[in-house]
Amino acid sequence: MSEALKEDLEKIPELQHRNFRNDEFWKKIPAWSNVSREEFGNHLWQLKHSIKKIEQVAKALGPLCTPELMSDLEAGQRRTPMNIRITPYIFSLIDWTNPWDDPIRKQFLPLGSQFLDDHPYYQADSLGEDTDSPVAMLTHRYPDKVLFLPTTICPVYCSYCTRSRIIGGSTESVDKETYGANQKKWDQAFEYILHNPLIEDVVISGGDSYMLTPKQLKYIGESLLKIPHIRRIRYATKGIAIFPQKITSDDDWFNALCEVHEFGKSFGKQVVIHTHFSSPKEITKWSQDAMDRLFSAGIIVRNQAVLQDGVNNSVETMVKLTRSLGFLNVQPYYVYMHDMVPGCEHFRTTLREGIEIEKAVRGTTAGFNTPTFVCDLPGGGGKRHVASYEYYDEENGISVWKAPYVKPGEVFTYFDPIHKLSPEAQKRWENEHTREAMIKEAIKKVTG
Numbered sequence: 543m544s545e546a547l548k549e550d551l552e553k554i555p556e557l558q559h560r561n562f563r564n565d566e567f568w569k570k571i572p573a574w575s576n577v578s579r580e581e582f583g584n585h586l587w588q589l590k591h592s593i594k595k596i597e598q599v600a601k602a603l604g605p606l607c608t609p610e611l612m613s614d615l616e617a618g619q620r621r622t623p624m625n626i627r628i629t630p631y632i633f634s635l636i637d638w639t640n641p642w643d644d645p646i647r648k649q650f651l652p653l654g655s656q657f658l659d660d661h662p663y664y665q666a667d668s669l670g671e672d673t674d675s676p677v678a679m680l681t682h683r684y685p686d687k688v689l690f691l692p693t694t695i696c697p698v699y700c701s702y703c704t705r706s707r708i709i710g711g712s713t714e715s716v717d718k719e720t721y722g723a724n725q726k727k728w729d730q731a732f733e734y735i736l737h738n739p740l741i742e743d744v745v746i747s748g749g750d751s752y753m754l755t756p757k758q759l760k761y762i763g764e765s766l767l768k769i770p771h772i773r774r775i776r777y778a779t780k781g782i783a784i785f786p787q788k789i790t791s792d793d794d795w796f797n798a799l800c801e802v803h804e805f806g807k808s809f810g811k812q813v814v815i816h817t818h819f820s821s822p823k824e825i826t827k828w829s830q831d832a833m834d835r836l837f838s839a840g841i842i843v844r845n846q847a848v849l850q851d852g853v854n855n856s857v858e859t860m861v862k863l864t865r866s867l868g869f870l871n872v873q874p875y876y877v878y879m880h881d882m883v884p885g886c887e888h889f890r891t892t893l894r895e896g897i898e899i900e901k902a903v904r905g906t907t908a909g910f911n912t913p914t915f916v917c918d919l920p921g922g923g924g925k926r927h928v929a930s931y932e933y934y935d936e937e938n939g940i941s942v943w944k945a946p947y948v949k950p951g952e953v954f955t956y957f958d959p960i961h962k963l964s965p966e967a968q969k970r971w972e973n974e975h976t977r978e979a980m981i982k983e984a985i986k987k988v989t990g
């Protein structure tokens with residue numbers, strides 16, 4: 543294709559989802575203005591220059607970091623349940639001329655000014671993962687599937703992490719029992735899976751599979767695939783979205799993944815990746831190169847996004863995200879309503895927003911490339927389609943749900959963020975007795 547035709551195509555609004563930036567965007571960051579494309583594309587360079595402290599933000603940005611921004615970032619650190627860790631790649635994609643509104647900054651670098659009081663019914667373990675844990679590092683909720691958490695470290699730390707209770711080390715506001723790789727404990731989890739023949743599917747999450755060494759990646763993958771009744775494993779990593787250079791330049795890790803994939807294929811079992819793009823701003827030519835490498839190796843990648851206020855809660859953004867991912871050969875699988883975890887009230891949207899955005903996204907591309915919007919029910923009811931509630935009191939932001947197969951006979955509730963309700967409804971939530979009565983009333987509509 544000629545350059546002129548390429549430029550013409552890039553201007554067509556309907557094709558913007560294919561327009562992946564390929565400029566040297568990191569050179570706008572004063573600390574990296576002389577970093578070559580080759581250096582920036584090296585996974586070891588990315589790891590070495592990852593930002594883990596607020597002072598490093600100021601150092602990297604130089605004059606771009608105003609005293610106002612710095613003091614807001616410091617206030618954010620006093621409040622957030624998550625540590626800072628951010629790769630130069632994703633850090634450079636932030637619009638530092640307006641960091642306050644930037645969807646990437648919002649996800650990784652919390653500001654004190656953005657926080658709201660937690661919802662009265664928030665829970666550190668909102669999804670009840672610890673309650674449904676038969677052995678360490680394993681959650682067994684759905685009959686045929688388990689969630690395996692082999693590590694609690696990640697290449698970036700997301701301010702909205704649903705496992706903020708364990709991921710990424712203690713902060714000023716939360717003490718955590720984090721853990722690294724521990725083969726003995728992994729073996730206990732494999733033993734449990736071996737003795738539960740109903741289990742067919744294992745999600746290897748964490749933490750992030752990017753932080754496993756090639757040897758660990760292979761040990762986990764092959765141990766699970768050798769269990770006769772296991773049919774599918776999925777490595778969960780946010781890596782492709784925030785650190786694509788690992789896929790393109792860490793050959794040892796990539797080859798280990800390919801070997802597990804081939805090992806699975808040799809006896810008819812699936813090995814796939816689940817990743818986590820939330821905003822189309824995270825997608826660049828680097829992401830495309832990483833996806834091309836995975837696709838050539840035959841590895842399927844699916845995406846799980848979280849619906850977040852100011853990040854992706856508009857039809858335009860969600861359509862662009864969905865279509866860009868489809869173009870990259872990433873299957874947009876789920877969009878989650880935000881979990882009711884601490885330090886995240888400013889990110890949450892109403893259930894109504896989720897329902898309306900899904901309606902608008904559906905039909906914009908092929909059905910298999912259209913994400914299902916789900917609410918992962920607080921208390922461990924599992925993922926339910928956003929429109930499958932039993933009752934929704936929109937005025938007071940209370941939805942009531944059932945999960946007939948996962949927890950027969952139980953009812954679950956999910957609450958909209960209070961600041962998005964009418965002033966009258968906000969007032970009703972202020973009083974403990976009134977809110978309990980509203981919730982009881984909503985549940986009664988379902989249970990009779």
Ligand code: SF4
Binds near residue numbers: 695705748
């Ligand atoms: S990568 Fe996943 S597990 Fe790690 S901090 Fe982000 S959301 Fe949490």
